[in-house]
Amino acid sequence: xxxxxxxxxxxxxxxxxxxxxSTVNVKGPKGELTQTFDPMLTITADKNQVNVKAPExxxxxxxxxxxTRALIHNMVxxxxxxxxxxxxxxGVGYRAELQGKNLVLTxxxxxxxxxxxxxxxxxxxxxxxxxxxIDGADRQVVGEVAAKLRTIRPPEPYKGKGxxxxxxxxxxxxxxxxxxxxxxx
Numbered sequence: 717x718x719x720x721x722x723x724x725x726x727x728x729x730x731x732x733x734x735x736x737x738s739t740v741n742v743k744g745p746k747g748e749l750t751q752t753f754d755p756m757l758t759i760t761a762d763k764n765q766v767n768v769k770a771p772e773x774x775x776x777x778x779x780x781x782x783x784t785r786a787l788i789h790n791m792v793x794x795x796x797x798x799x800x801x802x803x804x805x806x807g808v809g810y811r812a813e814l815q816g817k818n819l820v821l822t823x824x825x826x827x828x829x830x831x832x833x834x835x836x837x838x839x840x841x842x843x844x845x846x847x848x849x850i851d852g853a854d855r856q857v858v859g860e861v862a863a864k865l866r867t868i869r870p871p872e873p874y875k876g877k878g879x880x881x882x883x884x885x886x887x888x889x890x891x892x893x894x895x896x897x898x899x900x901x
Contacts, residue, residue, distance in 0.1 A: 721781030724765040725789045728796055733761045740766075740788055744795025747836055747853040751791065753784045766792075794853040801862040803848045807877035810869075811845035819848065823869040823879065831868075837861055847882070 727733055731744040738755040741748065753759065757780060758769040766788055770781040805812055810823045819839045821829040833839055837852040852858040862881070871878035873889040880886060
């Protein structure tokens with residue numbers, strides 16, 4: 717039996733969970749999320765908690781049991797608090813700004829890059845134009861949008877210029893050492 721899967725998912729006030737077969741619909745103040753799971757797993761909802769049961773204890777069902785419970789928990793947290801991912805932009809002249817809902821990036825390319833947010837995602841840029849926050853109810857979509865933004869200009873290893881996650885440690889290289897003091901004429 718999965719240790720994660722056997723824990724019940726607590727449902728806070730203001731959140732409604734509707735289960736139809738193997739499809740779970742969670743509605744809360746930040747939005748509504750729907751996901752379909754393995755039909756062999758039994759998902760039940762009481763007044764204030766959701767339980768997931770596996771038909772048997774095998775390696776496959778233990779993994780699905782824990783995964784299903786974790787995904788339902790993420791759905792509940794997403795519609796109550798939401799998820800946030802922060803990106804930093806480093807480099808001379810590199811910046812981000814909002815034009816309506818769209819994010820416009822100036823990151824050393826010959827053109828600016830305009831990114832439209834998917835449904836349920838909002839961008840915020842701080843006043844320094846160096847920090848971009850991605851907010852949304854669906855954890856998977858927030859992470860996916862952050863990863864796509866990072867690929868526009870990933871950090872380079874010599875000066876660290878580019879877009880990276882806040883707190884990410886960038887592996888740096890020393891550069892050329894043979895330029896100074898070689899004595900070659």
